[in-house]
Structures are given as C-alpha cells and as structure tokens.
Amino acid sequence: GIQVEQSPPDLILQEGANSTLRCNFSDSVNNLQWFHQNPWGQLINLFYIPSGTKQNGRLSATTVATERYSLLYISSSQTTDSGVYFCAVPDNYGQNFVFGPGTRLSVLP
C-alpha cells in the first residue's frame, strides 16, 4: 500500500521563528490533507491540497503531486501552533486515508 513519511519527526522553535514541514508519499495521489492535532487531541483541518499552493494566514502549503511531496510552511510561529501535524493521503483504492507518522512541534515562548 501507499507509504507516507513526514519530516522532521520533532521540531522545537522559539516563538516568532519560521518552519517547514515535509510530507513524502510513495504513489501518485489526487487528494492530500494537512491536519493539526492540538494538545487536547482534537484534529483541525488545515489544508485540502491535492496540488498547487494555498495560504491561510501564517500558514501555507504546497503540493507537488508529480514529485510526490507536500510542504507545510508556518511563519511567525506562536505557542498555540504547538501540537502534532499530520498529512494524509488516500490509499491505493481511493477509499480510505493513510496518515503519516506526524511532526511534533513545540513552540517555546
């Protein structure tokens, strides 16, 4: 089945710093999502981005489907950005989503 990798696994930032999170996937996809899981466990949709670039405030994402990767950019990080960031893509049958292992972000005041 499709494999999803994320890097880095852990990231510690000072408040105000910028960061880039990466998601690699092993097969072509027509759908990709980024999620933020806050410290209380809730999963928040960040981007639905099968291709191209999208921006939402301090966050933006780019997916290059032909090269099988997606990037999530966080600018001017805040302590509320802390948590785990997951990317997810459909499995080979297009029925279910496969999640990457996540990047755990800690933003220090």
Next chain:
Amino acid sequence: SAVISQKPSRDICQRGTSLTIQCQVDSQVTMMFWYRQQPGQSLTLIATANQGSEATYESGFVIDKFPISRPNLTFSTLTVSNMSPEDSSIYLCSVDSANTGELFFGEGSRLTVL
C-alpha cells in the same frame, strides 16, 4: 464542512468492561470512519461504517472486539469490548465530503483503561 459530535469526550474504564462511543453528524453521509490513535502514535483506521450494511474492518481489527452500528445516515457507534490497558487510545469518528473527499473529524474520545 461537516460538524461531528462525539460522546464521551473522555472516560476512565476498568479492565474487562466495554464502552460505546457515539458519533453524530449534522448532515447525511454515506460512509463514516472510525480511527484509533494510540499514545504517541499516528491514526489507524479501524473500520468503515456504511448505513444498512456490515462495517468493513481493516486488517488487525475484528467485529467481536470493535462492534459498530450505523442505524441511519447521521449516526454511528463504536464499542470497545472487553477492554485492556492496551486499548487506551483516542478514538475518532470521521466523515468525508461527498463533493471533495475532504476528511473531517469529531473531537475524539480519549479512553484510559486501568
């Protein structure tokens, strides 16, 4: 986007007991998905619940341990049966948008088994 409510949000359970988690969606959806997230891990799909038919379970998950009901197009339950400490996890209900395939999640149910 769909609004998904889960109950309970958290619970502490005794070994050997069973707990049923409820998931309510604010719109009719064909498929509902149940995920498990063990401590420090990513999300793993348990099963897909279609209204009017048996749930489809992923490898490693069985109906006797995780029975699922799907009585209508807006509601589903997941039961975690005969719990052990290894079942301590966050259980999440999700649906996908019929138009875009975007996945939405409930708040999750955090279970701790003693």
